[in-house]
Amino acid sequence: MKRVLAVLVSAAVLSGTGVATAGPRIGWLPCEKAPASECATLTVPVDHSRPLGDEFGLAIARHKADPAKRIGTLVAIRDIADSGVDLVADPGAYFSPAIVERFDIVAMDTRGNERSRPITCSLDLLRAWPSGFPKTRAEFDGVLDFNQRLRDDCRANSGPIFDHVSSADVARDVEAIRKALGERQISLYTTGYATITGQQYAERYGSHLRALVLDTAFDHSMNAERYVTSAARSAAGAFAEWEAWNTRTPSSPLHGRDIGKFWDDLAAQADSTGLVDPRYPDWTMDQQAFSSGFFGLGSRGDFTALSNWALSLKPASQQRIAADQAVNYPFNAMICNDYDYRHQSFADYQRLTALETSIAPHTRGMFHPHNTVIECSGHPKPSNPQRPVRVTSGPKILVTSISNPTWSATEWASSVRDQLGDRAVLATYEGVHYGFYESGTCGRAVNDDYLIALKVPADGTKCSG
Numbered sequence: 001m002k003r004v005l006a007v008l009v010s011a012a013v014l015s016g017t018g019v020a021t022a023g024p025r026i027g028w029l030p031c032e033k034a035p036a037s038e039c040a041t042l043t044v045p046v047d048h049s050r051p052l053g054d055e056f057g058l059a060i061a062r063h064k065a066d067p068a069k070r071i072g073t074l075v076a077i078r079d080i081a082d083s084g085v086d087l088v089a090d091p092g093a094y095f096s097p098a099i100v101e102r103f104d105i106v107a108m109d110t111r112g113n114e115r116s117r118p119i120t121c122s123l124d125l126l127r128a129w130p131s132g133f134p135k136t137r138a139e140f141d142g143v144l145d146f147n148q149r150l151r152d153d154c155r156a157n158s159g160p161i162f163d164h165v166s167s168a169d170v171a172r173d174v175e176a177i178r179k180a181l182g183e184r185q186i187s188l189y190t191t192g193y194a195t196i197t198g199q200q201y202a203e204r205y206g207s208h209l210r211a212l213v214l215d216t217a218f219d220h221s222m223n224a225e226r227y228v229t230s231a232a233r234s235a236a237g238a239f240a241e242w243e244a245w246n247t248r249t250p251s252s253p254l255h256g257r258d259i260g261k262f263w264d265d266l267a268a269q270a271d272s273t274g275l276v277d278p279r280y281p282d283w284t285m286d287q288q289a290f291s292s293g294f295f296g297l298g299s300r301g302d303f304t305a306l307s308n309w310a311l312s313l314k315p316a317s318q319q320r321i322a323a324d325q326a327v328n329y330p331f332n333a334m335i336c337n338d339y340d341y342r343h344q345s346f347a348d349y350q351r352l353t354a355l356e357t358s359i360a361p362h363t364r365g366m367f368h369p370h371n372t373v374i375e376c377s378g379h380p381k382p383s384n385p386q387r388p389v390r391v392t393s394g395p396k397i398l399v400t401s402i403s404n405p406t407w408s409a410t411e412w413a414s415s416v417r418d419q420l421g422d423r424a425v426l427a428t429y430e431g432v433h434y435g436f437y438e439s440g441t442c443g444r445a446v447n448d449d450y451l452i453a454l455k456v457p458a459d460g461t462k463c464s465g
Helices: 004-009 084-089 097-102 138-161 168-183 193-207 223-247 257-274 285-298 303-312 331-338 346-359 367-376 410-423 441-453
Strands: 037-044 054-065 074-075 103-108 120-122 186-191 211-215 327-328 397-402 425-428 461-463
Touching: 054 084, 054 168, 074 084, 074 168, 074 193, 074 211, 074 425, 084 138, 084 186, 097 103, 097 168, 097 303, 103 331, 103 346, 120 138, 120 211, 120 441, 138 331, 138 346, 138 367, 168 193, 186 441, 193 211, 223 257, 223 285, 223 303, 223 346, 223 367, 223 410, 257 303, 285 303, 285 367, 331 367, 346 367, 397 410, 397 441, 410 425, 425 441
Parallel strands: 074 103, 074 186, 186 211, 211 397, 397 425, 425 461
Antiparallel strands: 037 054, 054 103, 120 327
């Protein structure tokens, strides 16, 4: 249940109306609901290693630059399942005016997501998701059985695309877009999980890059223990910042409260009977869904909203379910094809869970790394397992991080910077946020200067606003 709500409440607000093309040019047409932008589909192989095999239409969109100021094309991938077509409908809602007027901004709904051959899974199965914190060996075995049933269900609903949605597959889609656009080089902006695609594009096609931003970079080289413990350290830091803010801010609705005890009491309620968010009264949150609220609402440092949300939660009395349907759920297919994170036994699960909980006891580690390891357990070996990144050509790369992120870890970006050596620099926002570019005027200026003028900041640059 922990991700089903997010799947249901997200809506596709923009429809692409272009025609598919397999040639070197794209048949752009005005987007149906955003005619200032252009939409199309680009035909690409389901399996890039079999270019003559099954194909599908990759949904793409473009917002053109001011011709008098145009620098080139910026391909943007914001995260694992964010709609790029929706982003391009109103690029100024995310990118600065300086970026919008100088770049043709091109984005896609990544394969398996939204309009690009979506991976769909049965809602009646998703809503039966077992707890990600099994207390006994029998409950752990039940999780493994559920993972198998969900994988089989999603594959049956979705077809062969289910096995071909790794970050490496998406990187090859980026190259297909570049070729179809007829661009010699592109600038590439990636955030969060999509930075793995950015890294793998640079490895394979570095000479085709003019610039590359890895905003709040993910590290694709870690083992499971490093993954969950490094994330837990960031979670603990973010929670401590929220506690401190409540203590020093008289206007906080939780000012004067013992934040740790308040949160732990809510977590215990979620773990027993569940909690209800008044905004979504038809759904009951378990402990994992509750935990995701902290990482979601806290991700942009809006502690007032987070505090108000926590106060609004009520004990669940009953759970009402929407009608049966298949919903777009690409997460497991993507992540479990990118990371070889699988609990080998119940004892292994207990050991890693104890480690992350000892580091971040209030949040029990960080929501999505914990879920990745438990949800991928029992899956086959991944097609794109983790390994260090090795880039041998291309521009200087801008790697950015957050000191106390809620959806990643500072250590991940530092590790990526170290793997890239003198091919990269690292800039960090000091505080709690989701992404460096969105963190404030400093982060935006560092990114814009790099993308527009190729001005590389000093390695170790710090931003605080």
